[in-house]
Amino acid sequence: MATARISTITCPSCGHQKAEEIPLDACVYFYECEGCGQLLKPLAGDCCVFCSYGSIGCPYKNL
Numbered sequence: 001m002a003t004a005r006i007s008t009i010t011c012p013s014c015g016h017q018k019a020e021e022i023p024l025d026a027c028v029y030f031y032e033c034e035g036c037g038q039l040l041k042p043l044a045g046d047c048c049v050f051c052s053y054g055s056i057g058c059p060y061k062n063l
């Protein structure tokens with residue numbers, strides 16, 4: 001059974017945290033922080049913002 005994949009994204013700029021569900025069909029490359037409005041992008045070598053800033057990475061990284 002599929003389980004919800006929730007990753008808490010921490011903004012590197014202001015520290016705002018928000019739990020977001022990781023979509024299973026696409027990588028999230030851009031994420032706008034609700035705290036400061038900064039547009040977050042993955043760090044070099046990461047495929048999505050969850051891998052760079054999330055409490056858990058996206059499901060594709062560990063395949």
Ligand SMILES: [Zn+2]
Nearest residue numbers: 011014033036
């Ligand atoms: Zn922020």
